[in-house]
Amino acid sequence: MQETSTKDSETDTKVIDEGVEKGLKGLTPEKIELVINQVLKNETGARLKLYIDTCMRCSLCADACSFFLSNDRAPEFSPAGKVKQTLHEMIRLKGKVSKDTLRNIVRIAHTECNVCKRCSMYCPFGIDIAYMILLVRRICHKLEITPLYIQDTVNSHAATMNQMWVKEDEWIDTLQWQEEDAREEFENLRIPLDKDGADIMYSVIAPEPKFQAGLIYQSAVIHHAADINWTMPSFPGWDNSNMAMFTGDYEISGRIAKAHYEAATKLHVKKIVMGECGHAFRSVFDVGNRWMGWAMPPVDVIHAIEFYHYLLTSGRIKIKDKFKETVTLHDPCNISRGRGLHDKARELVDMLCESFIEMTPNKEHNYCCGAGGGAINCGPPWKINRMVNNREKADQIKRTGAKVLIAPCHNCHSGLEDILHYYDQDMEVKFFGDLIFNAMDKTIYKGGE
Template identity: 60%
Template sequence: MSITDRIISDVGLEAGIAGLTTERIQEVVTKTLAGETGAKLKAYKETCMRCGLCSQGCHFYMSHDEDPSYSPVSKATETMYELMDTKGKVTPERIYEMAQIAFTECNLCKRCAHYCPVGIDIAYVMITVRRICYLLDVVPQYIRDTAHSHSSTMNQMWVKDDEWIDSLQWQEDEARDEFPDLRIPLDKEGADVYYSVIGPEPKFRTQLIYQAAAIMNAAGIDWTMPSHPGWDNSDMCMYVGDWENMGRIKRAHYESAQKLRVKRIVMGECGHAFRSIYDMGNRWLGYKEMPIPVIHAIEFYWDLIQEGKLKITHKYEKPVTIQDPCNVIRGRGLMDKLRDVVHYLCEEVVEMTPNREHNYCCCAGGGVINCGPPFKNTRMKGNRVKAEQLKNTGVKDIVIPCHNCHGGIEDIIGYYDLGMHGKFIGDIIYELMEKPEV
């Protein structure tokens, strides 16, 4: 099925192409290719043999009965490679099609790169397409609104400064009923750990802040959270191609931690935020090294186990399987540490097949879930293979150390009626950890 046959109406894309001209498209494409890309993109296009070996790596391709139009090489050919061949001389309607492919039919998960015999990173190719679409103002409405929230409030959920502080104080008050000596220290200078989270946590997952505070308290960690903007480590600007605001919010995150002179940043269980901090936002800013060491929650929990600071009363008894988030597994190589942590906590672990760096994407990452309701069916049908992979484990509980993976997999569970349930690592630690008798 060609992209023309599966066009979905989206007000953001429609408004974007309404006043667009071929001349404007050419201007933006020419400027972007000349000023923001280079030898890497040209080498990818020239070395791609159109062999199709990348196809088996794509959940969209596998879930649509190996329809070649969903293969990674087809997506690259129908978007970036066409723009390069035509020097941007395409119609606005063609840009709409390219935007739909780039924003909603590719999760930038990089699984296909493991199958390419010459190592082409199609995720880089597709995010460059998104950059061009952003510069043309052709972006799905829902993810556009989220990026606007970042640019306006420095967090993705329009959380006001006083609401952020209120949420932390609320969770501290709640937690002190269970842990009388617990505090959520704000703006503590020189702390060992600066703990950062994503926007949805203070908005509707506040229990995760409660649990993190409980773990920090029980482990005796010298930690803090900031009262000022910069606390949100997530980054939809990265996924719409708004590099300018991506750099701005990453600088705010680093400078927030630098202001408090902390020793390291520990990021909560989120994959894309981690990618934006250590792999993309920092590079856009021109940092040779990260200004402050950054670790993901998986690494932090692993450290606590190694140091004997994480004490549990018993192991989780029900069998679990493990979701490998793309951005911390393929992107950071934390597959073994993740398993060390889960095996420490759980009696029985049933691996998905395939797993680790070859695990299938949740189909929510890469900003795809943030493109909103118009494209939900695209996500659900585009990851039938994930549903089959989950079902084949025969377990009911999934350890999912990433927010977007939670959203995507919970949608898949509902759509395919799998009867499963996702858990953060923090959920399990909190359930098993020693607690004071009050």
């Protein structure tokens, strides 16, 4: 029987977001109509028409959505229901949408859908509902009614090519600081900056230098012990994250992906290894690159799960002591449903941990952390709503009974910590990197051994 968490309340539909309100104030009915119709006419085609014409409101997508389940199966939270209240309204009204309706549309598109694509797996026709929600966000972007905090993040991307306003000297200084500290572990450890012709460029997301520099330390220790020929760029392009992809600012999204790949080609690396982030992988592997016209990544790119799996199975990293407490695993949407890394993740867990309990549902059927798709980046105004909308996720985690939750994604990490705190669950969230760092034999790999 399904256990229900103790905290509960309804989604607040009256949240005031300064960015949205200021944007709405500047709009005229003519501008709203013009922008909606321009996007629908110029930026859509057979794909959208097919989706609109095919959806028969069978509601099979509803039970796939954790928002729907978290809100007592209220129909307005079903994926098809969300499309009906947003894109369908725009189409039905031929762009003549009121500001009050637009306010609701922003809330639904930005904060009540994680564009996690779980619903598409349950749609008998495979309709990509996330595509339609992202199209709504594209219209919101062009109307300049994107929520404040995620817009600020995109502004940071555009100005600095990283999502957290990290200045160029701060980035390098942080790497040098972590390098110095990590010499406590290995006296000759380096974080090689701009090493031309290294095999691997390691890229991270901006919260690491900003708030979680210890993760760079850990990663440097892992690279060093595994004797990897690696580098990190000292120049913009080091941040693989991309919130513009989620606000519909495709031009900035493409520019971010361009900077990332140009950093890799400038350094002549064979491969990019990305840290533990899911949305960043989606950006680099699937979205930003494709806006640029790169059907597949122009430089090979792998997520940290694939990299760690290689290090452990090749013997470059040896595990000294497996983690003893029972762990469970959260499969991030963008690398599980999006890339199929869930089996490799379980093999990693098996190599690292003594006791594992599955979260149900899992693998490509796992629920989103609730933070994904830019939801957490919409910031403080929307946090309580996000928590309410994550009730199903909280229940899913609680049912495992585990004390440690592995989440190989930054967004998931932050979102899950919020959920655990809000629903008073005593559980610790860890990255795979945390587990490897603590369990590894800290001697340097020598080839041939």
